[in-house]
Amino acid sequence: MSEMSGLRALVTGGASGIGRATAELLAARGANVAVLDLDPSSVDKPMRGYAADVSDDSSVRSAVAAAAADLGGIDILVNNAGIGAAGTVEDNDDAQWHRVLDVNVLGIVRTTRAALPHLRASAHAAVVNTCSIAATAGLPQRALYSASKGAVHSLTLAMAADHVREGIRVNCVNPGTTETPWVDRLLDQAADPASERAALNARQPMGRLVTAHEVAAAVAYLASPAAASITGIALAVDGGMQGLRLRPERQ
Numbered sequence: 466m467s468e469m470s471g472l473r474a475l476v477t478g479g480a481s482g483i484g485r486a487t488a489e490l491l492a493a494r495g496a497n498v499a500v501l502d503l504d505p506s507s508v509d510k511p512m513r514g515y516a517a518d519v520s521d522d523s524s525v526r527s528a529v530a531a532a533a534a535d536l537g538g539i540d541i542l543v544n545n546a547g548i549g550a551a552g553t554v555e556d557n558d559d560a561q562w563h564r565v566l567d568v569n570v571l572g573i574v575r576t577t578r579a580a581l582p583h584l585r586a587s588a589h590a591a592v593v594n595t596c597s598i599a600a601t602a603g604l605p606q607r608a609l610y611s612a613s614k615g616a617v618h619s620l621t622l623a624m625a626a627d628h629v630r631e632g633i634r635v636n637c638v639n640p641g642t643t644e645t646p647w648v649d650r651l652l653d654q655a656a657d658p659a660s661e662r663a664a665l666n667a668r669q670p671m672g673r674l675v676t677a678h679e680v681a682a683a684v685a686y687l688a689s690p691a692a693a694s695i696t697g698i699a700l701a702v703d704g705g706m707q708g709l710r711l712r713p714e715r716q
């Protein structure tokens with residue numbers, strides 16, 4: 466028996482990047498996996514894809530209900546769908562603030578709300594939210610994005626408290642800059658993509674970006690019965706970026 470066989474998992478934003486790596490890893494460990502995404506057309510069997518927009522409550526409710534019916538329940542919810550925003554507090558207009566908070570924060574509220582009746586029925590219920598290093602370190606040009614991920618961090622703690630006595634664990638992972646299509650898009654927009662990549666690598670104490678598979682491994686651990694006594698934590702997967710303070714390398 467593999468570690469997660471018999472468990473039923475729903476991963477939002479599972480068609481790309483960290484969500485995709487997570488969905489594939491959970492499936493490889495024996496879970497039955499449903500992916501909820503704006504565009505699930507790239508989701509391959511044995512995973513199942515469901516189209517939904519986490520900023521639209523009725524589409525979330527329909528997709529979660531369909532996934533729960535097809536999987537026969539939900540034990541694991543990975544709230545991973547998210548979008549970015551660049552700029553200082555002067556740079557994003559109110560519509561951008563509402564949009565990013567709507568997807569990154571309320572998206573988690575909507576999917577969790579819809580999944581809770583199924584999680585309550587599970588003997589191994591776990592929620593894992595994708596938070597970010599931006600929740601715990603001050604990064605330049607990330608005012609709106611950081612505010613959204615700070616909210617995800619606090620929401621994770623509050624949800625963990627609310628549902629611990631129902632047997633539902635809630636944790637988050639805090640990735641550092643991770644090799645995904647998202648970062649490729651950011652680099653494509655940079656004036657000098659090569660030096661931007663070098664700057665991102667240099668910001669990591671390990672000197673390289675995090676891989677999506679490394680984040681997925683942390684999500685899979687927190688979601689698994691092996692983490693049965695862990696709730697209300699933020700697990701950094703960031704190459705040491707949050708916790709370490711290195712002296713500059715000798716030239």
Ligand SMILES: NC(=O)c1ccc[n+]([C@@H]2O[C@H](COP(=O)([O-])OP(=O)(O)OC[C@H]3O[C@@H](n4cnc5c(N)ncnc54)[C@H](O)[C@@H]3O)[C@@H](O)[C@H]2O)c1
Nearest residue numbers: 478481482483502503518519546547597640642643645647
């Ligand atoms: N890549 C990084 O450096 C990094 C670092 C820290 C945290 N994160 C977080 O990881 C998560 C995934 O990021 P990624 O880098 O894999 O991005 P990505 O762009 O590769 O994938 C994001 C996925 O979410 C889906 N999505 C976006 N908006 C959606 C919506 N409204 N409804 C449903 N699905 C939606 C997209 O279609 C896509 O499949 C995000 O929450 C992001 O904030 C990423």
